Amino acid sequence: MAVGSGGGVKSEINVTPLVDVVLVLLIIFMVVTPLLQKGFDMEIPKESQADVIVDPTSLQLILTVKGDSRMFLNKTEVNRNNLVEEVSKAVTGRKEKVMFLAADGGLDYGYVVQLMDLCRQAGVEQVALI
DSSP: OOTTOTTSOOOOOOOHHHHHHHHHHHHHHHHHHHHHOOOOOOOOOOGGGOOOOOOHHHHOOEEEEOTTSOEEETTEEEOSTTHHHHHHHHHTTOSSOEEEEEEOTTSOHHHHHHHHHHHHHTTOSEEEEO
């Protein structure tokens, strides 16, 4: 009896079934992938249906005070005596009662605070300094 004779089984990996399975999977993914793409139906607005763009600065209420104490409410000169009336007219009907106060840097702080108080008396809820 010969031990270790050369008539044993040779072990080799057969790659052909592996390649067959990989190619079948590749074909399946190539066929299924276009079916999975989804889209959204949307209605693009026509040019005539487009909303008119409004300049946001036209909706703002700006009180500008110059160094010589001249006041402008949205580029219209107003007097301090009728400031409360003019501001209350401008504020009525607005959802947000906000006013921007642009005061000259050389003005007295007390004067600016008095103007802020007058604006609050006119119905302005928030005064922002710019």
